[in-house]
Amino acid sequence: MLADHTSDLGRVVMVVPTYNEAANIAWIVGRLRAAQPTVDVLVVDDGSPDGTGGIADGLAEADSQVHVLHRTSKGGLGAAYLAGFGWALDRGYDVIGEMDADGSHQPEQLQRLLSGLLSADLVIGSRWVPGGSVVNWPWQREALSRGGNLYVRMLLGITIRDATAGYRLFRRTTLEKIHLDEVRSTGYVFQTDLVSRTLHAGLTVREVPIEFVERVRGESKMSGQVALESLKRITAWGLRERWQQLKGRPTAGRELVSTR
Template sequence: MPDHIPDLGRTVMVVPTFNEAENIAWIVGRLRLAQPALDVLVVDDGSPDGTGRIADEMSAEDPQVHVLHRTAKGGLGAAYLAGFDWAITQGYDVIGEMDADGSHQPEQLHRLLNGLADADLVIGSRWIPGGSVVNWPWQREALSRGGNLYVRILLGISVRDATAGYRLFRRTTLEKIRLQEVKSTGYVFQTDMVTRTLRGGMTVREVPIEFVERVRGESKMSGQVAIESLKRITAWGLRERWHKVRARLRR
């Protein structure tokens, strides 16, 4: 790990959970060991397997671990929006995202922290030189690569992994995006946030990570979920293009 990480201010990693009892203590422990100065916010969507209780126990033992309980499973984006709102209210300068299943390695978080030194949003990317995935079947890799290519073409952005969920935002970035206007709740949320950041004239940087497929618990991602996300992106992209055409016609 590099000796120097830029002073970015108070930082919190938001970790959404639903039925991650097998993983939550393991991943939070790794995160606290890899970056002891950072805080952690676990956002639990009413997991019936006791994930929230385990998170509460960790919080009781470690003042840098916080828990936000939601009463129902409302989707990935909704969980992140709740976590972001909490973090902004608490005065954090940098607000991050990561999965609870170990696919985003805390030991590589320093790459994102360094990348944020000259960016407004930094993404841990699988699809730039140096990035990789571990234990993925070729069909899933093809779906992710193809989906991201489709996003780049449809939305006219250059980010190669717009669907990635390992990220760091500056607080000022989230404030400029105006979170109250973000309506995406599912996996399309990630692409929505990238596009809003770019449309706001801010800088998005990608750094390479090694993405590791979960080994414990049940994945929330499936081909059906991915296809549904692409459908939403298609509708969103076409609507945005239509608005641009109408604006030009009015001139």
Template sequence: MSHAELGRVVMVVPTYNEATNLEWIVRRLRAAHPSVEVLVVDDGSPDGTGAIADAIAAEDPAVSVLHRERKEGLGAAYLHGFRVALEAGYDVIGEMDADGSHQPEQLHRLLDALADADLVIGSRWVPGGSVVNWPITRTALSRGGNLYVRLLLGVGVHDATAGYRLFRRTALEKIDLTSVRSTGYVFQTDLVWRTLQAGLRVREVPIEFVERVRGDSKMSGAVAAESLRKITAWGLHERRKQLSRALHRRTR
């Protein structure tokens, strides 16, 4: 189906040391969806990723590059990219990894679902979703982490940590990006939570997530632990608010 009614679409692709992957994934994206533009946000990669991005952009006017001086975390890179995309007037602003784990050939699933949503998530953990080349321990960690998010925050999203997603610009404007302080991977859960708190529509569509075959993953035990601590703090804060509201209703 045509996605012209969605307006201008850009995928924000953060990079840090993705020299072996960037051109490959951008070429795939532009071939699969010629009308979708690309904004590469490079965090000062020492392996030359930024120069590769510039070379791609020099050949393709639908590709632009945002150079940041240093690595400050995934969330910080996305926030910068979102601000630039909003200022440029894009109607739909997306996220995807540069390592090939998010397949550009499946982007149409997210675009289709955005017809009646404010945020669409490409989910590994809904019926039809899957992961390729993950050890059972990482699968268990991701499934368990997302179950924890659902139970603690009381949300119905099955893959709140996913990084393949599309936002309507109106959604990003409503959740107030200037107040977001998450800079690491917990940024993904933070924005889902904020979107739901704002009363906006979130949909999940199944994707096949493919573990990277080139380069090094940025995920680590320390990163996962940081995310867990922040989500726990949010959840406890929300439970206290719910309890306070319940007590207030009972005492009126």
């Protein structure tokens, strides 16, 4: 039963970063609270001008398991997650998760990640392992994501199929071991960075399949330009990583564990 998994893992919080998600935030928080009543929610709002932060405050006032962290400006996805991770670590959570506010990460599938974390240090909800899928994506975007992840695997020498995915759960001990204070990536490269750091630390990363659903409300923050810029940053960062590996630093190529 799900309650048993949650009890075994300890206190769980999902960090949900927002910027102009007024059309989605109450909807996704409501779904998450219904799907996982024992899991807390932290909304990290980057000063959304559309009132997302105020809506989140109202949700928190009505539900003691919903919390809000207000940031004064839009500082990037990675910066928002780092702020949320720090908040959660300070409050003693045992498991700290990531998910988007737009519904692309379905709360009803969070149990798959919780189950996967029982035998891992980081679990990723993956689009590109057997059983994973995407809904309502044009072929160009799927090709870009698949190609980008193939490039990451080749560049970094890892076996993770979906290193750019943003639906994931970390054990507290994982975040404590990967030196978050040294993380400088703030955009979409952040996801790949943390996967690599977890593997470098000798920890286990597990992928479980999810169905990723393209948002139906609001505007996507991802574009071809953003994706290409991320790949450029991954290239520069990855080449540095490879050079350090050649000079004797342990590689990140720990064997991947995946489930269906």
